[in-house]
Amino acid sequence: MKEPYSRERDSLHDMPLEEFRQAGYQLIDWIVEHFGHIDEVPVLPAVEPGEIKRMLPQEPPPEGEAMEKILGDIDRVILPGITHWNHPRFFAYFSITGSGPGILGELLSAALNVNGMLWKTSPAATELEQVVLDWFRQMLGLPKEFWGIIYDTASVSSLHAIAAAREQLKAYNVREKGLAGNKELPPLRLYTSEQAHSSIEKAAITLGIGLEGVRKIPVDAEFRMIPELLQKAIQEDRQAGWQPFCVVATVGTTSTTSIDPVPEIAQICRKEDLWLHVDAAYGGTAAVVPEMRQVLAGCEEADSLVVNPHKWLFVPIDLSAFYTRKPEVLKQAFSLVAEYLRTDADSQVENLMDYGIQLGRRFRALKLWFVLRYFGQDGIMKRIRYHLNLAKKLADWIDRHPNFRRMAPTPFSTICFRAEPPGVTDRETLNRFNETLLEKINARRKVFLSHTKLRGDYVIRVAIGNLRTSERHLEEAWELIQEKYTETLKEFSLAAGS
Ligand SMILES: Cc1ncc(COP(=O)(O)O)c(C=O)c1O
Incomplete structure (x- = not known):
């Protein structure tokens, strides 16, 4: 009969299977907790350049460390420096999802390591x-x-x-x-x-x-x-x-x-x-x-x-x-x-x-296979359609607001817009206003939006594409945008207007 691995007996082998099982469960539990509370986590980190490096030892560990300790450092050192791309209020660049089946496919791919x-x-x-x-x-x-x-x-x-x-x-x-x-x-x-x-x-x-x-x-x-x-x-x-x-x-x-x-x-x-x-x-x-x-x-x-x-x-x-x-x-x-x-x-x-x-x-195909099978064609279609509908909603809120304007058509789930305070027509001022507005929005760390320039105009982008994003998250983002708009008006000594 085969004996189970033991670290003491055979220290030149891989991590013992039982220890792998325990650490694996622990990590999956950590991920579940993380996703379960992701709404409460700021989407953007609050670290200065070099801060994460300073928390890490400058030399490799001479001896092996306990998995407990390594996993503990995820919360202590790594998470503070994470921009949460897998967050329902991540609306920057193109919003993406590392979905459950995709994560499991990735894990299996590493295990098979072909x-x-x-x-x-x-x-x-x-x-x-x-x-x-x-x-x-x-x-x-x-x-x-x-x-x-x-x-x-x-x-x-x-x-x-x-x-x-x-x-x-x-x-x-x-x-x-x-x-x-x-x-x-x-x-x-x-x-x-x-x-x-x-x-x-x-x-x-x-x-x-x-x-x-x-x-x-x-x-x-x-x-x-x-x-x-x-x-x-x-x-x-x-x-x-x-x-x-x-x-x-x-x-x-x-x-x-x-x-x-x-x-x-x-x-x-x-x-x-x-x-x-x-x-x-x-x-x-x-x-x-x-x-x-x-x-x-x-x-x-x-x-x-x-x-x-x-x-x-x-x-x-x-x-x-x-x-x-x-x-x-x-x-x-x-x-x-x-x-x-x-x-x-x-x-x-x-x-x-x-x-x-x-x-x-x-073996990247595994994670795509897991995703296509788990959600199925119908499930994927419904999810993409939901994102498209969310984008239509935000586009509509913007179109109905007198002080915001969409700056490009919205054929998919990404909305380009800017604020246009009443009476301000000068391009430079509008650009500075919107840049400041975006800085104020992102500084709250509650949502993450990005920007672009279109024909010299500074434009704010909201990209929708995360599976955890719901209408509530979009409403929260829209409320924050309007709140920060009012603050930016004050900073620019502009009247609120209509
Ligand atoms: C239209 C388009 N093409 C290519 C890329 C580059 O993608 P990747 O990061 O996969 O190279 C991007 C990135 O956002 C994109 O928007």
């Missing part, structure tokens, strides 16, 4: 990833030809899309020669809107295209790329000796969540023979709701598309779903098989290391 670089290094990791991404593809209404892979972030997904677009330019043979070996060929140009996420420019920097190789197309009054100006830019660039190769459209831009006109952009890409990548990192998930399906209109024509389940699909950070109809181009760009990585299954399977820059791969 490296899914090859099919053979864990067949279930590869095959579950393929199946679960195909489920998600169906939920989004994307075509069957779309082949999926999980990367860590949308930034990395878009980087792979742009690398594949570059690979498609046969004359350049970038894989062999690099861009430096192509001095006689025209420099590459990529197009995206003025409102695109900075990750597109970062990808251009990384891939040797450079910032000059990114041409930003102006947007219309609703912050959407203007297709006629895209067409004009491509023509101008061809005449000026550039090689256009890729267009990145966005469904749900970071500042306002605007939706580029993908059907028109797709038509231009077809005509000009350019790779079309769609960054739907945040907005794409809305397509699981039938009445929102049209947000992905035209995306069926894209060469690639990214949606982040770690943004609005309740999957803990990080998990980005990347789809392409041309996996063979991606493979051509990245596959490089060292001898030790060859297996007897290679002719029958997909080895996911062949489709990206990384070799080792976490």
Whole structure:
């Protein structure tokens, strides 16, 4: 009969199983308590830079420490420095959820600790990833030809899309020669809107295209790329000796969540023979709701598309779903098989290391699988719809208030607005007023809102997307915004007006 592990007998082994069980229960209990009282916890920490570091020993522990002590330090040292992204009143950037099933999937992934670089290094990791991404593809209404892979972030997904677009330019043979070996060929140009996420420019920097190789197309009054100006830019660039190769459209831009006109952009890409990548990192998930399906209109024509389940699909950070109809181009760009990585299954399977820059791969598909199964298509749809309805409510409260104005349409669950005190029309004053207002709101630490600038105007953003957020939390936020508005009026010596 097998003897149970004992720390005394075998100190070179892992943590004894019984101790793991106890600590595991304790940690799960801690998480349950934490979620149970999260409403009472300030969403923002109150620490100065360096304060957390000062509470930590500057040297590693010479001897092992008791788990009790380690867990105790979570409350004492770590929590004071946590910004609670998993909080119902977190409305900054894009609001997200590490949901219960997602957390459990993450835990199991660490326990199995597989490296899914090859099919053979864990067949279930590869095959579950393929199946679960195909489920998600169906939920989004994307075509069957779309082949999926999980990367860590949308930034990395878009980087792979742009690398594949570059690979498609046969004359350049970038894989062999690099861009430096192509001095006689025209420099590459990529197009995206003025409102695109900075990750597109970062990808251009990384891939040797450079910032000059990114041409930003102006947007219309609703912050959407203007297709006629895209067409004009491509023509101008061809005449000026550039090689256009890729267009990145966005469904749900970071500042306002605007939706580029993908059907028109797709038509231009077809005509000009350019790779079309769609960054739907945040907005794409809305397509699981039938009445929102049209947000992905035209995306069926894209060469690639990214949606982040770690943004609005309740999957803990990080998990980005990347789809392409041309996996063979991606493979051509990245596959490089060292001898030790060859297996007897290679002719029958997909080895996911062949489709990206990384070799080792976490078993991320587990947490997406847990989330999709636990909530089901219907449960996910209802939750997204609820967030969309909450956003409509706040948009309506703002629209009905004489001293607040929405600064962009609200196609998803993110609202852009600013305060406009009566009689104040000067841009500088309005910007300072709203910046001060936001500082005062966040200083209470009860809600967390973020900001952006639109055509020089300082704008406050409220993003809704956490599963614990209810109408009550939104009401609390709206009350606080109005209370701090009155305080800001006083500070600016302005009359309350209407
Ligand atoms: C539209 C869009 N694309 C890409 C990103 C980058 O996402 P990630 O952090 O997954 O790289 C963001 C981040 O908010 C985004 O809003």
